[in-house]
Amino acid sequence: MSLSPTDVERIAHLARLQLSEAELASYSVQLQAIVTFVDQLQAVDTVGVEPMVHAIELSNVLAADEVREGLSRDLALSNSPDHDDECFRVPAVLG
Amino acid sequence: MEWQFASAAEISRQLSSKQVSATEIAKYFLSRISKHNQAFNIFVHVDEELVLKQAAEIDARRARGESELGALAGVPVAIKDLLCTTDMPTTCGSRFCEKYISPYDGTVIAKMRAAGMPWMGKTNLDEFAMGGSTETSIFGAGRNPWDAQRTTGGSSGGSAACLAAGLSPLAIGTDTGGSIRQPAAFCGVSGFKPTYGRVSRYGVVAFASSLDQVGPMAHTVEDLALAMDVISGHDPLDSTSLPYAKPGYTTSLSQAPQRFRVGVVREQIESDGLNAEVKQAILKTLDVLKECGADVREVSLPHSKYWVPAYYVIAPCEASSNLSRFDGAHFGFRAEPLEGKKSKSPLVEMYSSTRAQGFGAEVKRRIMLGTYALSSGYYDAYYLKALQVRRLIRQDFDRAFEDVDILVGPTTPNTAFKIGEKVDDPVQMYLEDLYTVGANLAGLPALSVPCGRSQVGLPIGVQFQGRPLDDALVLQIGHRYQQAIGWRPTPAPLS
Amino acid sequence: MNAAPYTLVIGLEVHVQLRTKSKLFCRCSTEFGRPPNTQVCPVCLGLPGALPVLNKQAIDYAVRTGLALKSEIAKFTKWDRKNYFYPDLPKGYQTSQFDLPICSRGFLDISDSKGAFEPKRVRFIRAHLEEDAGKSMHDEVAGKADSRIDLNRAGTPLLEIVTEPDLRSPQEAKAFLTELRLLLLYLDVSDCNMQEGSLRCDANVNLHIPVDGKTVATPITEIKNLNSFRAVERALTYEAARQWDQWSNDHIAIGGRPKQTRGWDDVQGVTTLQREKEEASDYRYFPCPDLVPVTLTGADLDKARGELCELPAATRTRLVQQYELKEYDSDVIVSQGRELVDYFERAVVAGGPAKRVSSWIQQDILRLLNERQQSLTQLGFSAERLADLTKAIEAGTVDTSRGKEVFAKMLDDSALSVAAAIEALGIKAVDDSELMELCHQLLAENAKAVNEYRAGNAKALGALIGQAKKKNPNADPRKVQELCKQLIDSGAV
Ligand SMILES: [Mg+2]
Ligand SMILES: [Zn+2]
Numbered sequence A: 001m002s003l004s005p006t007d008v009e010r011i012a013h014l015a016r017l018q019l020s021e022a023e024l025a026s027y028s029v030q031l032q033a034i035v036t037f038v039d040q041l042q043a044v045d046t047v048g049v050e051p052m053v054h055a056i057e058l059s060n061v062l063a064a065d066e067v068r069e070g071l072s073r074d075l076a077l078s079n080s081p082d083h084d085d086e087c088f089r090v091p092a093v094l095g
Numbered sequence B: 001m002e003w004q005f006a007s008a009a010e011i012s013r014q015l016s017s018k019q020v021s022a023t024e025i026a027k028y029f030l031s032r033i034s035k036h037n038q039a040f041n042i043f044v045h046v047d048e049e050l051v052l053k054q055a056a057e058i059d060a061r062r063a064r065g066e067s068e069l070g071a072l073a074g075v076p077v078a079i080k081d082l083l084c085t086t087d088m089p090t091t092c093g094s095r096f097c098e099k100y101i102s103p104y105d106g107t108v109i110a111k112m113r114a115a116g117m118p119w120m121g122k123t124n125l126d127e128f129a130m131g132g133s134t135e136t137s138i139f140g141a142g143r144n145p146w147d148a149q150r151t152t153g154g155s156s157g158g159s160a161a162c163l164a165a166g167l168s169p170l171a172i173g174t175d176t177g178g179s180i181r182q183p184a185a186f187c188g189v190s191g192f193k194p195t196y197g198r199v200s201r202y203g204v205v206a207f208a209s210s211l212d213q214v215g216p217m218a219h220t221v222e223d224l225a226l227a228m229d230v231i232s233g234h235d236p237l238d239s240t241s242l243p244y245a246k247p248g249y250t251t252s253l254s255q256a257p258q259r260f261r262v263g264v265v266r267e268q269i270e271s272d273g274l275n276a277e278v279k280q281a282i283l284k285t286l287d288v289l290k291e292c293g294a295d296v297r298e299v300s301l302p303h304s305k306y307w308v309p310a311y312y313v314i315a316p317c318e319a320s321s322n323l324s325r326f327d328g329a330h331f332g333f334r335a336e337p338l339e340g341k342k343s344k345s346p347l348v349e350m351y352s353s354t355r356a357q358g359f360g361a362e363v364k365r366r367i368m369l370g371t372y373a374l375s376s377g378y379y380d381a382y383y384l385k386a387l388q389v390r391r392l393i394r395q396d397f398d399r400a401f402e403d404v405d406i407l408v409g410p411t412t413p414n415t416a417f418k419i420g421e422k423v424d425d426p427v428q429m430y431l432e433d434l435y436t437v438g439a440n441l442a443g444l445p446a447l448s449v450p451c452g453r454s455q456v457g458l459p460i461g462v463q464f465q466g467r468p469l470d471d472a473l474v475l476q477i478g479h480r481y482q483q484a485i486g487w488r489p490t491p492a493p494l495s
Numbered sequence C: 001m002n003a004a005p006y007t008l009v010i011g012l013e014v015h016v017q018l019r020t021k022s023k024l025f026c027r028c029s030t031e032f033g034r035p036p037n038t039q040v041c042p043v044c045l046g047l048p049g050a051l052p053v054l055n056k057q058a059i060d061y062a063v064r065t066g067l068a069l070k071s072e073i074a075k076f077t078k079w080d081r082k083n084y085f086y087p088d089l090p091k092g093y094q095t096s097q098f099d100l101p102i103c104s105r106g107f108l109d110i111s112d113s114k115g116a117f118e119p120k121r122v123r124f125i126r127a128h129l130e131e132d133a134g135k136s137m138h139d140e141v142a143g144k145a146d147s148r149i150d151l152n153r154a155g156t157p158l159l160e161i162v163t164e165p166d167l168r169s170p171q172e173a174k175a176f177l178t179e180l181r182l183l184l185l186y187l188d189v190s191d192c193n194m195q196e197g198s199l200r201c202d203a204n205v206n207l208h209i210p211v212d213g214k215t216v217a218t219p220i221t222e223i224k225n226l227n228s229f230r231a232v233e234r235a236l237t238y239e240a241a242r243q244w245d246q247w248s249n250d251h252i253a254i255g256g257r258p259k260q261t262r263g264w265d266d267v268q269g270v271t272t273l274q275r276e277k278e279e280a281s282d283y284r285y286f287p288c289p290d291l292v293p294v295t296l297t298g299a300d301l302d303k304a305r306g307e308l309c310e311l312p313a314a315t316r317t318r319l320v321q322q323y324e325l326k327e328y329d330s331d332v333i334v335s336q337g338r339e340l341v342d343y344f345e346r347a348v349v350a351g352g353p354a355k356r357v358s359s360w361i362q363q364d365i366l367r368l369l370n371e372r373q374q375s376l377t378q379l380g381f382s383a384e385r386l387a388d389l390t391k392a393i394e395a396g397t398v399d400t401s402r403g404k405e406v407f408a409k410m411l412d413d414s415a416l417s418v419a420a421a422i423e424a425l426g427i428k429a430v431d432d433s434e435l436m437e438l439c440h441q442l443l444a445e446n447a448k449a450v451n452e453y454r455a456g457n458a459k460a461l462g463a464l465i466g467q468a469k470k471k472n473p474n475a476d477p478r479k480v481q482e483l484c485k486q487l488i489d490s491g492a493v
Helices: A005-014 A021-043 A073-077 B008-016 B022-040 B048-063 B107-114 B157-164 B181-187 B221-231 B276-291 B302-325 B346-358 B361-374 B380-403 B426-433 B437-442 B471-484 C056-068 C170-187 C229-250 C298-306 C312-323 C327-335 C338-349 C354-372 C383-394 C400-412 C418-424 C432-445 C447-454 C458-471 C477-489
Strands: A088-091 B043-045 B077-080 B119-123 B170-175 B190-193 B213-218 B260-265 B294-299 B406-410 B446-453 B459-466 C007-017 C080-083 C093-096 C107-110 C120-131 C135-141 C144-150 C157-163 C199-211 C214-217 C221-226 C260-265 C270-276
Touching: A005 A021, A005 B361, A021 B302, A021 B361, A021 B380, A021 B426, A088 B346, B008 B022, B008 B221, B022 B048, B022 B119, B043 B157, B048 B119, B077 B157, B107 B221, B119 B157, B157 B170, B157 B181, B157 B213, B170 B190, B170 B221, B181 B190, B181 B446, B181 B459, B190 B221, B190 B471, B213 B221, B221 B446, B221 B471, B260 B276, B260 B380, B276 B294, B276 B406, B276 B446, B276 B459, B276 B471, B294 B380, B302 B361, B302 B380, B302 B426, B302 B437, B302 C080, B361 B380, B380 B437, B406 B471, B446 B471, B459 B471, C007 C170, C007 C229, C056 C120, C056 C157, C056 C170, C056 C298, C093 C120, C107 C170, C170 C199, C170 C229, C170 C312, C170 C327, C199 C229, C221 C229, C221 C270, C229 C260, C229 C270, C312 C327, C312 C338, C312 C354, C327 C338, C327 C354, C338 C354, C338 C383, C354 C383, C354 C400, C383 C400, C383 C418, C400 C418, C432 C447, C432 C458, C432 C477, C447 C458, C447 C477, C458 C477
Parallel strands: B077 B119, B077 B170, B260 B294, B260 B406, C221 C260
Antiparallel strands: A088 C144, B043 B119, B170 B213, B190 B213, B190 B446, B406 B459, B446 B459, C007 C157, C007 C199, C080 C093, C107 C120, C120 C157, C135 C144, C199 C214, C199 C221, C260 C270
């Protein structure tokens, strides 16, 4: 499939990646090359083939509903780029 | 005594017979690190005080005559900087996590801590393990101890190189598409990717969750078995951890069957991309194996040419989602708002500039690729298709393993390439994973051990792949091979 | 209802917080109201390397609810990631269920005991499990607008229940939510506390308007922030009128404008535009590689079905059949919750006459609980004591009016029996001759009232009751009045 710079712009926005004009151009070329490469897959007949999500077949991995101690608030906030005594701080959610 | 290429097993024996102390061992390797680390850019973090403290604790426990000290107590280990540690930064080779200190230890780290293994430090890697050359790290490219102009391979390049340079007797790596085996081959060391689910992923920064697997790297297969005895086993904190009792990898090491059937993958051994010297080394290995009781036959994995394309859809898809958490909101790097720029949404602005500045080019490429393949209108053609092909790939293996017990072939098509040679050509770089990604897609155990050197002296690796859960058998046969050739780690020239 | 020039079409999405002790994918506490970021761990903080492990109880609750809603329970269900960036979503994706929800279809019947609408069956599309997000709070300090993020709630299990667009009025929507809430409370799967956010509702609304013999549909709006039943009713009423106005102005039909998300402003009583989904958010759902599927066998479901409690609709019918209660009375008791039904039945088992117990519960017990904002246990008046009290009244040991005094006395002292209370209040049965003498006395002393009664004022004798009570507090006012009438009517006086 062909990938236009408009596609790359849309993808970059979905992925929250700001691209310069130059980056947009170079990523468009590189991503097109990779997409062309993986397009080989289209040649495989996969009619009726069950998709394989996991490398192993496990099911029903369940934990009992028991409360365990988590992290202290200080530790939880310790790697945060911006926080106060209680909360993470981020730029205004609505604005 | 010179310890730089002593096996972990040997160091362990010397420690338990009190010929040497853990502190002496730690000091020895610390001095090696201070001498050689800079030239090869192997460790991104070393904490002398911490290593010595950990070693001293082991010495004290041994002096008290504690009986439950494990085989590897006091044997140093180097850790790929993708595993979360509370006492050292976990950078993932990324600007994003340059100052990140995990508030918790991952399961493998906790197990090694309990086993009394002091950590020499955290090793260099491709950013978020995305790459095959340890060139995408913010700390700069790792250099191959066999030839400093060449890459170590990747992404666990630092872990492979630290063994080759004699800076640590054991290392931990992670393998999503060959990231343990390929650098092991390039650096002339042994590396093992266990069956998916054998080793807990809890506390390993995720690249592609359904492919990622932690594994040991060492000088010998025996050392790999010793490390597996420590790090493997069911973990209730990882839903994809296999709920089976772990075999005694070390105790069963010498129990390789007298006769076993070896498969050689036709599509690999006959492929045009396979370097002639590598091919020769593999054929020689097969001869050795025949003497060890192998019945060698050819097998076909018809979908092997789709391994890399399927991998480069599935891995980026999972990665695009796994790396969404690196957004500047709760931890790690956050970009300063651009001066004077008024945005419609300061929040979107923060996300986009943080991620643009926090991630390197390869990571961004893969995030965008995955985002594309999952996006509306493309999901079926790419992601779903790749998952279906993945099933066919697994079925190829299942069929092959009806006739053989183990597959033997090249780990990589070529020996270590030059730094900068492929970094701007993603597709060429991806083809480096030609022989390794199959085991990740299918979840198989796979081992790479040195099997010779090229004319210019670069190491060559042979890969052993087994049925799912046949980890012990793969290690047994690898061990028998190393015994048959009288394997001793050769010092890299460190030129 | 007055005939509107349109049909209002409503579908609801209800998010039910399941009352597990720990979160859906980690073992942090779900307790409400704790200080911010004190119930968090690497998993619900979305820290690098952390992995989810599913809470079994959440599956059990979802299955229980699905069975009660007559849904089909999936034998195979899995987890998907819904990818989007938002600061209350620390992983950058919400773990949810996309194409294989744990429950599909099903229905809930609703009716109105006052007949405000015809009984109807509301169908479900699906119900799926997902993790809740954290909370963001807007904060303005020093001229800088920020949001503060609390992740205590992040990862709490939610069951998202989606109905077909079967509801046709704000009253129906409210009745549906009320009945759903009651069912969930009976099932004991959620606290259903709307103030605390453990029951949240979004509504999808549009109008079907007959135009030239055809039906035109208006663009659908999704209304968020409906935090009480009253808000649901008001917002839907408002939104119907708003859409009608808008359509009258612009005649834009569905498809002519993107779907809008509108927020309900409870203070202003209006819905306001939050966003238009023009870029049709692309959530890139895909199966979560960190979680494995859940499979349920027929035996699992049979077991869950066997453990299911009696549901409100069945209880309503049973109380009518078993105790001969009126439908209305049965509905009042059942709608109060399972605890009150148990209380009623315990009182009856202990010998209380069913109808009298029912009316005492409705008139006295419920009034008190309401006044005092107490639970039954806090009230401290056991079903057995209510049984004794209603038995005494039924037997005539004490009349209804003095019964209230006995009740009040017993409430003050939780150890006091009916007999002791009667004795303490000095209540004694008044024998017939005593009563006769009292009435003669009363009539003799109140010639004016007697004359008024004879002149046709039936109520005139009511004035005698107070005097009767003074003369003998134990005299049953009803009997006094009847006897007086007999004496006058028979010409004995
Ligand atoms: Mg939802
Ligand atoms: Zn948690």
